[in-house]
Amino acid sequence: MSKIGVFVCHCGTNISSVVDVYKVAEAAAQMPGVSYAAEYKYMCSEPGQQMILDAIKEHGLNRIVIAACSPRMHETTFRKMLKKSKINEYLLEIANIREQDAWVHPPGEEATEKAIDLVRMAVAKVAKNEPLKSSLIPITKKALVVGGGIAGIQAALDIADAGHEVVLLEREPSIGGRMVMLDKTFPTLDCSACISTPKMVDVSAHPNIKLLTYAEVAAVKGYIGNFTVTIRQKAKYVNQDICTGCGICEDKCPKKVTSEFNKGLSDRPAIYKLFPQAVPAKPVIDRETCLMLQNGKCGICAKVCPVEGCIDYEAKDVEYDEDFGAVILATGYKLVDWGGMYDEYGAGRYPDVIDGLTFERLVNASGPTEGHIQRPSDGKEPKTVVIVKCVGSRDPKKGKPYCSRACCMYAAKHAHQILDKIHGARVFIFYIDVRTPGKNYEEFYDQTRKDGAVYVRGRVSRIYSDGEGLVCQGEDTLLNKQVRVKADLVVLETAMEPNEGAGELTGLFGASRDVNGWIQEAHPKLRPVETQVGGVFLAGACQGPKDIPDTVAQASAAAAKVIGLLNQDEMETSPMIAAIDESKCSGCGACEPICPYRAITLETIRSREGRFTNAERVIAKVNAGLCQGCGACTVACRTGAIDLLGFRNAQILTEVDALWQ
Amino acid sequence: MNKNEQQQKMRETAARLLDAGEAAYVIGFGETRFPEKTSILFAHNAEEADRFVWNDACVQSLAKYLLEDRFADYRVGIFARGCESRAINRMIKDNQFKRDHVHILGIPCEGVNAKRCASCAVHNPVVYDELLWDAVPEPNPETARFARAEAVEAMGPEERYAYWSDVYSRCIRCYACRQACPVCSCRECYVDMDRQGFQGKRHSVSDNQTFGVTRAFHVADRCIECGECERVCPMGLPILGQTQKIIKDITQLSGDYQAGMNAEDGNFLGAFDLDDKDDFM
Numbered sequence: 001m002s003k004i005g006v007f008v009c010h011c012g013t014n015i016s017s018v019v020d021v022y023k024v025a026e027a028a029a030q031m032p033g034v035s036y037a038a039e040y041k042y043m044c045s046e047p048g049q050q051m052i053l054d055a056i057k058e059h060g061l062n063r064i065v066i067a068a069c070s071p072r073m074h075e076t077t078f079r080k081m082l083k084k085s086k087i088n089e090y091l092l093e094i095a096n097i098r099e100q101d102a103w104v105h106p107p108g109e110e111a112t113e114k115a116i117d118l119v120r121m122a123v124a125k126v127a128k129n130e131p132l133k134s135s136l137i138p139i140t141k142k143a144l145v146v147g148g149g150i151a152g153i154q155a156a157l158d159i160a161d162a163g164h165e166v167v168l169l170e171r172e173p174s175i176g177g178r179m180v181m182l183d184k185t186f187p188t189l190d191c192s193a194c195i196s197t198p199k200m201v202d203v204s205a206h207p208n209i210k211l212l213t214y215a216e217v218a219a220v221k222g223y224i225g226n227f228t229v230t231i232r233q234k235a236k237y238v239n240q241d242i243c244t245g246c247g248i249c250e251d252k253c254p255k256k257v258t259s260e261f262n263k264g265l266s267d268r269p270a271i272y273k274l275f276p277q278a279v280p281a282k283p284v285i286d287r288e289t290c291l292m293l294q295n296g297k298c299g300i301c302a303k304v305c306p307v308e309g310c311i312d313y314e315a316k317d318v319e320y321d322e323d324f325g326a327v328i329l330a331t332g333y334k335l336v337d338w339g340g341m342y343d344e345y346g347a348g349r350y351p352d353v354i355d356g357l358t359f360e361r362l363v364n365a366s367g368p369t370e371g372h373i374q375r376p377s378d379g380k381e382p383k384t385v386v387i388v389k390c391v392g393s394r395d396p397k398k399g400k401p402y403c404s405r406a407c408c409m410y411a412a413k414h415a416h417q418i419l420d421k422i423h424g425a426r427v428f429i430f431y432i433d434v435r436t437p438g439k440n441y442e443e444f445y446d447q448t449r450k451d452g453a454v455y456v457r458g459r460v461s462r463i464y465s466d467g468e469g470l471v472c473q474g475e476d477t478l479l480n481k482q483v484r485v486k487a488d489l490v491v492l493e494t495a496m497e498p499n500e501g502a503g504e505l506t507g508l509f510g511a512s513r514d515v516n517g518w519i520q521e522a523h524p525k526l527r528p529v530e531t532q533v534g535g536v537f538l539a540g541a542c543q544g545p546k547d548i549p550d551t552v553a554q555a556s557a558a559a560a561k562v563i564g565l566l567n568q569d570e571m572e573t574s575p576m577i578a579a580i581d582e583s584k585c586s587g588c589g590a591c592e593p594i595c596p597y598r599a600i601t602l603e604t605i606r607s608r609e610g611r612f613t614n615a616e617r618v619i620a621k622v623n624a625g626l627c628q629g630c631g632a633c634t635v636a637c638r639t640g641a642i643d644l645l646g647f648r649n650a651q652i653l654t655e656v657d658a659l660w661q
Numbered sequence: 662m663n664k665n666e667q668q669q670k671m672r673e674t675a676a677r678l679l680d681a682g683e684a685a686y687v688i689g690f691g692e693t694r695f696p697e698k699t700s701i702l703f704a705h706n707a708e709e710a711d712r713f714v715w716n717d718a719c720v721q722s723l724a725k726y727l728l729e730d731r732f733a734d735y736r737v738g739i740f741a742r743g744c745e746s747r748a749i750n751r752m753i754k755d756n757q758f759k760r761d762h763v764h765i766l767g768i769p770c771e772g773v774n775a776k777r778c779a780s781c782a783v784h785n786p787v788v789y790d791e792l793l794w795d796a797v798p799e800p801n802p803e804t805a806r807f808a809r810a811e812a813v814e815a816m817g818p819e820e821r822y823a824y825w826s827d828v829y830s831r832c833i834r835c836y837a838c839r840q841a842c843p844v845c846s847c848r849e850c851y852v853d854m855d856r857q858g859f860q861g862k863r864h865s866v867s868d869n870q871t872f873g874v875t876r877a878f879h880v881a882d883r884c885i886e887c888g889e890c891e892r893v894c895p896m897g898l899p900i901l902g903q904t905q906k907i908i909k910d911i912t913q914l915s916g917d918y919q920a921g922m923n924a925e926d927g928n929f930l931g932a933f934d935l936d937d938k939d940d941f942m
Contacts, residue, residue, distance in 0.1 A: 615732030
């Protein structure tokens with residue numbers, strides 16, 4: 001027999017100025033199963049909670065309805081309160097008469113009527129609620145950080161500094177990511193490599209960090225606190241334990257291929273380090289281009305290597321499992337392939353039309369030109385440079401609908417660098433808007449204009465060659481006139497997009513992505529570094545375009561979340577998860593692919609089925625650690641064998657029925 | 662091979678199978694007192710197998726009978742046309758039994774005297790252990806498959822509502838459609854549960870419509886279009902046409918869609934893929 005207590009909150013005047021809370025309490029007292037109803041100024045306050053606890057004792061209540069703010073606000077508060085009573089904390093319902101009523105309706109009868117309806121629904125549901133118990137799951141105190149760019153590096157260092165073990169996994173032969181490719185960073189113009197390489201060294205030297213380069217995630221099992229990740233270590237063919245990193249093999253390698261790191265501006269050997277300051281500072285053999293591995297003819301690196309047995313052409317990829325308690329995805333971005341999008345810009349036919357990252361290598365002191373800006377076609381120093389912004393960004397028709405955020409600032413930086421390095425140079429920047437919302441950003445942009453950069457408001461409609469050189473044509477929308485600029489070099493500040501393979505990787509962890517392929521945060525404002533999957537966090541540009549300061553800040557934020565999780569020995573799971581009625585489950589498996597958290601598996605059991613006393617049949621099982629209680633499976637199940645505890649179909653239908661009473 | 666020769670071949674093959682002990686019994690068609698009707702025959706030995714018939718009156722789908730002994734540890738033999746073979750694939754996909762549980766005697770079929778054969782798109786069995794005779798030509802794809810769905814689509818909204826209201830005013834909720842459906846494999850059907858708040862028990866048009874729509878959606882992406890639902894309906898309601906409308910919509914979303922062509926494909930309406938079409942959003 002349910003003895004329900006209903007407690008109506010004024011929320012100061014938040015609710016009571018719109019809803020007649022006295023009338024709501026009066027009406028509640030008459031509802032079926034309700035033994036006691038009261039109102040109070042602040043139910044969540046200490047005296048408010050005490051009042052509820054006293055009423056539970058005095059009136060022998062066994063179920064509670066609180067009519068107040070959103071359950072997202074104080075459901076946990078009241079659950080904690082119920083722990084002090086004899087009532088199970090899940091025999092509680094919150095009727096949201098603030099956000100769903102007082103805040104969205106004018107004062108009056110109707111708002112009060114709606115509040116009564118909401119309370120009636122909650123009363124009907126709470127009568128059908130059943131006691132639930134949470135369970136404890138252990139936590140593996142080790143974190144995996146996927147991606148060794150500045151985001152991954154920062155997150156790994158922060159977690160390691162807090163005393164937890166970290167594995168930093170990077171698929172390239174070196175960590176460093178995009179940041180180490182850059183020359184200088186806005187707005188302070190400090191050298192990008194000078195500030196990122198010391199962090200890279202810190203990573204390799206940190207006793208709590210295990211660095212895995214040239215490695216990938218092959219498979220993921222498990223759930224928050226208990227992930228088992230299959231790591232695929234690609235064969236490096238160079239014994240990293242004994243290699244001294246002397247570099248003789250790299251000098252002598254006869255095979256030369258285009259350097260990805262230098263964006264095609266130079267070549268690299270088949271046995272190579274990504275760049276001179278690479279961490280680890282030891283080469284790997286690129287098996288796709290190595291003559292020995294492809295044709296079995298060469299072997300020069302093994303001959304010239306001073307360390308016996310260091311080069312091993314027989315090395316194989318190795319896969320192994322490792323357990324983690326938490327994961328940070330920091331897979332970063334890449335620039336769009338603008339050639340495929342913008343035929344009118346030459347689609348890659350003109351060597352002197354380059355993207356921003358290529359320019360970074362061109363202007364980088366450790367780049368192929370040692371920092372001399374020489375155009376790719378003939379090595380001449382360009383005198384007139386056109387910079388085009390928003391190439392692929394803010395262009396829903398041809399490119400991406402979003403703003404890539406960092407380009408306005410690095411376009412200004414590029415202009416500054418050209419004007420600084422080339423005497424008498426002229427720089428024209430075509431733009432739609434100039435966006436500088438960051439500390440000291442506007443000042444930097446201002447300075448660039450004072451340096452002499454000419455900002456032209458408009459998109460470039462065409463880039464063509466007039467026989468002598470490149471011509472950029474576009475509309476100056478402030479003058480309302482077509483303009484043509486003869487340029488020696490054109491730099492396209494192209495859009496960022498999710499990195500290669502980020503989608504598959506996100507899928508392995510069960511996290512979701514937004515329409516543009518960026519990893520989806522659990523809440524855009526309040527849970528910005530968490531994914532929807534418990535224990536899987538994100539950092540940096542894998543979530544959306546970001547500059548370095550934002551990336552580093554987010555990486556530290558994600559690290560803080562991971563540290564918080566790993567500091568616990570075990571964690572409580574929510575009991576509001578899917579439950580399967582085995583007697584109804586026909587094992588059809590419709591629920592299995594629909595589960596976004598991969599919490600459902602099919603298992604074979606034996607049971608009595610009519611005249612078959614030991615029949616073998618398939619049923620679905622829910623993993624309590626993985627299930628997040630989203631309820632997708634309950635919809636897929638035709639027979640209703642799956643129900644969501646705390647939100648059973650019957651409970652919700654009772655609520656709906658109560659609305660029409 | 663004409664139908665008589667085919668019938669002889671069926672009898673011989675079933676007898677061989679039963680003699681060899683490869684199946685406990687074989688499911689096929691048997692004679693009745695009426696020449697235009699056949700019954701289901703479960704032959705347990707060669708003698709019984711000699712009573713199998715194969716003619717235009719073999720209108721029932723045999724596949725559903727496999728569910729009777731789905732938990733048995735012996736194997737069951739069955740004659741399977743295109744429609745039965747697709748039903749078997751669906752049952753395997755829905756984990757009702759393992760492929761090894763059935764010995765499938767494939768019988769290519771160009772149609773019998775059943776309404777469903779007019780929209781049949783698969784004449785030859787898509788899964789079998791042995792094929793009893795040569796495959797027959799498949800029908801010209803899509804010629805008649807969605808003719809009835811298109812007829813319903815051609816109506817205006819009001820006319821269409823009136824049409825389905827009329828259909829479901831005649832439904833007597835005997836659930837014969839569910840009973841006959843080879844992909845209805847739930848252990849307990851939602852219509853039989855006493856606490857399903859959304860499915861009223863009254864005999865009213867709206868409760869009947871709720872049943873009709875729910876049933877159609879429960880089977881839509883697994884429906885192999887065998888038309889058993891419609892064949893067994895004592896009120897003669899055009900319910901396959903209703904399901905086919907949903908299948909036609911699926912086809913428009915996914916390109917070609919035929920359930921049960923293999924035992925691996927999942928449920929179209931129960932799957933999510935990042936590459937799914939979302940023009941409607």
